[in-house]
Amino acid sequence: MKSGLHDGVERVLFSKEEIEDRVRFLGKEISRDYEGKDLLLINILKGGVVFLANLMVSIDIHTSIDFMAISSYGPSTETTGAVKLIKDLEESIEGKDVLVVEDIIDTGLTLNYLMKNLKARQPASLKVCTLLDKAVRRLIDIPISYKGFDVPDVFVVGYGLDYDQKYRNLPYIGVLKQEVYLG
Ligand code: 5GP
DSSP: OOSSTTTTEEEEEEOHHHHHHHHHHHHHHHHHHTTTSOEEEEEEETTTHHHHHHHHTTOOSOEEEEEEEEOOOOSSSSOOSOOOEEEOOSSOOTTOEEEEEEEEESSSHHHHHHHHHHHTTOOSEEEEEEEEEOGGGOSSOOOOSEEEEEOOSSOEEBTTBOBTTBSTTOSSEEEEOHHHHHO
16 A cells, blocks of 8 residues: 555445445435425534535535534544533524434434534434444434444544544445554
């Protein structure tokens, strides 16, 4: 490999083509389910941006987007459960059909916090679309309306997902080598 970008990756879990196919499928499902409505996609920075960008061009109904940022993993790969709102939405979601677009749901603690926060703002509907579901690690039940793939209990990077702000630009989703985070 000419750069060191792929060196930390143990194996590819989902190829670029597999992801693109799946994302197109989700876009069609969402377009069908929300037909006749104006859909607001809420994206969680930064891991979800690649997914959002590809998903929204696969949706053929009117959609708008807005962003939130919550503190999640730092350089460590273990979640603390403590989540903090770093950036809030620009507009009110009251009376709107809202779909939260997430990169990965692990313990569910982050999204649980977020959903409570959003529900209190009285949207017309509030659902979740996640690219990856690491269900084996779930601590809090989160209803998922749209899901890309199930993932095992491994630390994944690529297609927007980082480790210590790196690897987001991998075009596939891969498993990070343990030696990268164990040092
Ligand atoms: P949760 O609160 O569900 O445990 O954590 C969700 C957040 O943790 C995700 O939005 C993501 O930022 C991070 N996360 C959880 N598992 C992984 C993983 O395997 N890889 C990466 N890069 N981030 C993860």
